[in-house]
Structures are given as structure tokens and as C-alpha cells.
Amino acid sequence: QWSRVKKRLRAELGEDVFSSWFARVDLESRGADGTVCLSVPTRFLKQWIQSHYRDRLINLWQSECGDINRIELTVRGAIRARPSVVAQAASQGGVATAGSLKSSVGDTRSMSVPDMMQSRPATVSAFRPVESGSQSMAAADVLEGAALDPKYTFSTFVEGRSNALALAAARQIAGNGPVTYNPLYLHASVGLGKTHLLHAIAAEARHGGRKVLYLTAEHFMYRFVAALKSQSALAFKDTLRGIDLLLIDDMQFLHGKQVQQEFCHTLNSLIDGARQVVVAADRAPGELETLDDRVRSRLAGGLVVGIQTPDYELRRAILANRTRQVAAAHPNFAMPDGVLDYVASNVTANGRDLEGALNRLVAHNQLTNQPITPEMAELTLRDLVRTHEPRRVKIEDIQRVVSKHYNVSKPDLLSARRTRTIVRPRQIAMYLAKMLTPRSLPEIGRRFGNRDHTTVLHAVRKIEELVKNDPALAQEIELLKRMLDS
Ligand code: ADP
Numbered sequence: 001q002w003s004r005v006k007k008r009l010r011a012e013l014g015e016d017v018f019s020s021w022f023a024r025v026d027l028e029s030r031g032a033d034g035t036v037c038l039s040v041p042t043r044f045l046k047q048w049i050q051s052h053y054r055d056r057l058i059n060l061w062q063s064e065c066g067d068i069n070r071i072e073l074t075v076r077g078a079i080r081a082r083p084s085v086v087a088q089a090a091s092q093g094g095v096a097t098a099g100s101l102k103s104s105v106g107d108t109r110s111m112s113v114p115d116m117m118q119s120r121p122a123t124v125s126a127f128r129p130v131e132s133g134s135q136s137m138a139a140a141d142v143l144e145g146a147a148l149d150p151k152y153t154f155s156t157f158v159e160g161r162s163n164a165l166a167l168a169a170a171r172q173i174a175g176n177g178p179v180t181y182n183p184l185y186l187h188a189s190v191g192l193g194k195t196h197l198l199h200a201i202a203a204e205a206r207h208g209g210r211k212v213l214y215l216t217a218e219h220f221m222y223r224f225v226a227a228l229k230s231q232s233a234l235a236f237k238d239t240l241r242g243i244d245l246l247l248i249d250d251m252q253f254l255h256g257k258q259v260q261q262e263f264c265h266t267l268n269s270l271i272d273g274a275r276q277v278v279v280a281a282d283r284a285p286g287e288l289e290t291l292d293d294r295v296r297s298r299l300a301g302g303l304v305v306g307i308q309t310p311d312y313e314l315r316r317a318i319l320a321n322r323t324r325q326v327a328a329a330h331p332n333f334a335m336p337d338g339v340l341d342y343v344a345s346n347v348t349a350n351g352r353d354l355e356g357a358l359n360r361l362v363a364h365n366q367l368t369n370q371p372i373t374p375e376m377a378e379l380t381l382r383d384l385v386r387t388h389e390p391r392r393v394k395i396e397d398i399q400r401v402v403s404k405h406y407n408v409s410k411p412d413l414l415s416a417r418r419t420r421t422i423v424r425p426r427q428i429a430m431y432l433a434k435m436l437t438p439r440s441l442p443e444i445g446r447r448f449g450n451r452d453h454t455t456v457l458h459a460v461r462k463i464e465e466l467v468k469n470d471p472a473l474a475q476e477i478e479l480l481k482r483m484l485d486s
């Protein structure tokens with residue numbers, strides 16, 4: 001039924017709106033009690049769907065199968081919410097930075113011990129009644145950006161070899177000098193400080209009296225679609241073009257043709273008018289596969305800077321910095337240097353994991369009253385410690401390894417042939433692409449011979465189901481994963 005519901009949603013809302021909000025909604029389960037559980041990648045999307053599409057969704061489900069009476073939305077992979085940000089979100093009309101809400105397993109960044117203890121799983125029953133009026137969007141509302149985290153400033157950002165260039169460019173743009181690099185495009189994988197830098201630029205420029213707008217790509221879509229609905233699209237465009245500095249975070253989530261076109265116009269008119277634009281994404285412009293070519297080339301035409309994973313020195317410095325902050329709040333807190341060394345040399349992935357590690361040690365220390373020692377750290381952080389850096393797996397690698405392993409040619413793998421000996425390897429390859437790469441379902445579909453994203457979703461579900469009852473297949477998939485990961 002879910003695919004039928006989606007089909008009807010797509011027909012009713014139009015491709016643009018549909019792909020903006022529903023392309024990344026997955027069906028998790030359908031309970032016998034009439035509850036449908038859907039998952040979304042971010043809290044922002046959850047709030048948005050809850051407050052704008054709940055009735056429509058329920059109605060559609062009910063017309064597809066009458067026994068549905070409740071829809072529950074969960075944020076995929078989210079374990080903890082950040083109470084402070086949720087509170088901010090509420091005071092800002094349900095909008096918060098998607099970056100700060102994109103919690104993942106083990107994501108305990110910026111949490112103090114009491115925060116961590118109060119946290120609840122991010123599963124919240126959807127479709128409570130919303131206050132009337134929450135759907136309309138006045139033109140004056142349009143300029144309000146997403147919340148800035150006051151902790152993300154230049155003074156709390158630690159410089160290292162891997163981010164020195166990005167930091168220098170960010171500083172330059174935050175200052176009051178003439179526009180030099182435009183747009184500035186920052187790219188790095190998760191947890192390496194993109195959002196931190198964007199907030200730092202925004203705060204400093206605002207302090208300097210400039211008109212600043214910080215939005216995640218999702219917010220941009222939200223503002224735009226809301227403006228279209230309330231027929232204030234012109235006001236939206238005007239306000240956007242009247243600002244001095246536009247910062248767009250998580251650019252990889254900008255979906256929808258019309259939205260991208262609008263973004264392109266905004267980009268052009270800002271840049272041509274010598275207003276600064278800063279964009280952050282988890283990959284280089286050339287790899288933003290779903291992005292319109294014109295937007296992509298315009299983005300690549302300014303200064304493109306990557307942030308690499310931090311080296312030991314930087315990890316150690318970030319930890320020491322955070323430790324000082326924690327110690328200031330907890331007078332009896334002591335962190336031996338040896339433990340900092342241990343964490344810095346063993347938790348190597350990114351800034352978020354480092355913070356998570358530190359928070360866990362602090363929590364352990366406060367809850368058990370035991371001093372932090374290297375042994376305690378080793379035990380507490382076992383799962384964060386990696387023996388080797390995971391490689392970035394590419395879809396081509398997956399296709400190569402799978403076709404070799406199953407002795408199916410790559411053209412066959414990508415073809416429309418429905419022979420069983422080809423279908424299964426193809427499904428496994430799509431499943432692995434979903435599991436091992438950050439690519440979205442539509443992107444994966446495109447890379448597998450232009451298939452629809454529902455086909456990919458079906459493949460993922462199918463393999464997940466098979467693996468549950470087929471240990472041999474599970475083992476085979478583990479083997480493939482290991483081949484790809486080494
Ligand atoms: P991204 O947006 O790239 O995913 P964030 O900006 O959210 O990453 O950073 C994740 C966490 O790591 C944040 O709490 C941030 O403050 C911290 N962090 C990352 N890099 C640094 C750095 N160089 N100095 C201080 N903190 C950092």
C-alpha cells in the first residue's frame with residue numbers, strides 16, 4: 001500500500017513538492033493495531049510532514065486500506081534528541097538547524113550529563129493537533145533563518161592542518177572586507193566542522209551589522225514551498241535577494257527541480273550583486289549528482305575547500321578544548337593527559353565521535369564517581385575505537401565486486417533482464433549501495449540502469465528480509481562487505 005499511497009501523493013502534490021518531502025520517507029512497519037510507522041532522515045522533515053501533511057497521509061492510507069488510524073513518524077538512526085535545540089526549535093516556529101538535529105547513533109555532541117540523562121528516544125507519536133495558523137507563512141516570516149548554536153564560534157573552533165584553509169576562508173568572509181571568494185563552498189564528511197564554521201561566520205557577520213541568512217537546504221525548500229503555497233513567492237525572492245550573506249548548509253539535500261531553479265536564480269543574483277554566498281555539503285560539487293548542472297557549475301566557480309579528517313594533533317587539541325569547557329562546568333572533573341592521548345589516538349573518525357567519546361567519559365565519571373583512567377576509557381569507548389579507517393565505498397566498487405563474485409557481467413547487472421541469477425545479485429548490489437554509501441534511493445536507482453527509487457527500496461527490503469532467515473546469505477553479504485571495506 002505504501003507505494004500506492006506515495007503514487008497518489010506524488011500525483012496530488014506534483015513531482016517537485018513530493019520529492020522535496022517524501023522521497024526520503026520509508027515505511028518501517030504496519031502494526032495490527034492500525035498504526036503505520038514511517039521513518040524520515042531528519043527531525044526537521046518529521047516536524048514538517050507532521051504539521052503539513054498528517055491529514056492527507058491518514059486519509060490516503062485509509063482510502064487504501066480502511067483499518068489505519070494512526071501514523072507514527074520516527075527519525076532514522078536517532079537515539080537522542082538535544083533538548084536545548086528542541087526548545088529553540090519550538091520558539092522558532094518549529095524550525096531548527098537540520099544539522100544540529102541530524103542525530104545519529106552515538107551522537108551525543110554538546111550534551112552535558114544531565115542532558116544525556118533526560119534524553120528520550122526520538123520516537124514521538126505524530127499527528128497531534130497543531131495550532132491553527134501554523135501552516136500559513138507570512139511574507140515577513142520569510143527572512144527568519146535557522147537557529148545558530150552559540151557554542152559554534154571561531155573562538156571554539158580549533159585549527160589544524162586539515163581545516164586551516166577552510167578556517168582562513170571562513171574568517172575572511174566573516175570579516176567586513178570586500179567580497180573575494182564567491183561562493184565559498186566547503187565540503188567534508190560528517191562531523192568535521194562544516195556547520196560549526198557556517199555558524200561562526202554567520203554570528204560574526206551578523207555582529208558586524210550585515211544582513212545574514214543561515215538556512216539548511218531543507219529550510220530553503222521549506223521556505224520556498226511555503227511561500228508558493230501562501231502566494232508570497234515574490235516576497236520570498238525579494239527578501240532573499242536583499243541580504244548581504246547567505247549561508248546554506250547540507251546542500252546535498254536540495255531536491256526538486258523547481259526548488260533548484262529558484263536556488264539558482266537566488267545564487268546568480270546574489271553573486272552578481274556582490275553579496276556573499278557560503279555553501280556546505282558532504283561532498284564536492286562534482287559529486288552532487290542530483291543537482292542541476294547550472295547550480296553545480298556556479299557553485300564550483302568560487303572557492304571550493306575541503307576539510308579532511310583531523311590528524312592526531314588536531315584531535316588532541318579539540319579534546320583538550322572540550323575538556324576545558326567541561327571542567328569549567330564540573331569543578332571536580334579531572335581528565336588525565338594519558339586518557340586524552342588514548343582517545344585522540346584511537347577515536348579517529350571525526351569531531352562528533354570525539355565529543356561523543358568525551359561525553360561518555362564524563363557521564364561515566366559523574367554517574368559512578370569513579371575517576372577517569374585509561375582502563376576505564378578503554379572499556380567505555382570500545383565501540384568507538386576503530387582498528388582501521390573505513391574506506392569510502394563507491395557504487396562502482398560495489399558493482400564490480402558483486403558482478404565478479406556472482407559471475408554476472410556489469411551490463412547484465414544494470415540491464416532490465418529479470419533472470420533470477422541476475423535479479424538477486426542486482427538486489428544485493430543495490431542493498432550494499434544503500435548500506436555502504438551515503439547515496440539516496442533515487443541516486444542509487446539512477447546508477448543501476450535508471451531504475452525507479454521504489455525498485456531500490458524493494459531490493460533493500462527484500463534482502464533485509466532474506467538475510468533474517470538465511471544465515472548463508474547473511475554470511476555471503478558480510479563477506480562482500482568485508483571485501484569492499486578493506
Ligand atoms: P559537520 O557539520 O561537518 O557534520 P559539525 O560542525 O556539526 O560537523 O561538527 C561536529 C562536532 O565536532 C561539533 O560539535 C563541532 O563543534 C566539533 N568540531 C568539529 N571540528 C572542530 C574543530 N576544528 N574545533 C572544534 N570543534 C570541532
Ligand code: MG
Binds near residue numbers: 099100195196249250
Ligand atoms: Mg553539519
